[in-house]
Amino acid sequence: MIKELTCINCPLGCTVNVTVEDGEITNITGNNCKRGEIYAKDELTNPVRTVTSTARVDGADEYLVSVKTENPIPKGKISEVMEEINKAHINAPVDIGDCIIEDVAGTGIRVIATSRAS
Numbered sequence: 001m002i003k004e005l006t007c008i009n010c011p012l013g014c015t016v017n018v019t020v021e022d023g024e025i026t027n028i029t030g031n032n033c034k035r036g037e038i039y040a041k042d043e044l045t046n047p048v049r050t051v052t053s054t055a056r057v058d059g060a061d062e063y064l065v066s067v068k069t070e071n072p073i074p075k076g077k078i079s080e081v082m083e084e085i086n087k088a089h090i091n092a093p094v095d096i097g098d099c100i101i102e103d104v105a106g107t108g109i110r111v112i113a114t115s116r117a118s
Contacts, residue, residue, distance in 0.1 A: 049073065054085075055111075065094045066113070090117075094113050097113065
């Protein structure tokens with residue numbers, strides 16, 4: 001079976017074709033760089049994403065602050081991560097890089113602020 005993926009590691013957006021036989025990757029073509037090959041392998045074996053969102057801020061002029069996971073999280077955990085982010089309330093002031101959630105959805109990954117609120 002051949003799976004077709006669009007690599008998202010750089011602006012080229014290569015169409016990468018991955019041949020899978022008996023659950024094993026046997027061939028990868030179409031990538032213009034090594035990152036495309038790595039992306040394709042990871043996407044088929046352990047897909048991960050960086051989650052970006054907003055979280056509520058208490059005691060600030062701004063109602064929301066932008067946040068993101070510090071590292072990519074397993075794709076299957078996105079809903080759980082979003083539930084925790086949506087429940088979070090941060091007390092002002094908030095600075096870029098502040099930890100909003102220490103261990104989101106049991107992933108061991110922090111959610112950090114990507115903007116300020118005071």
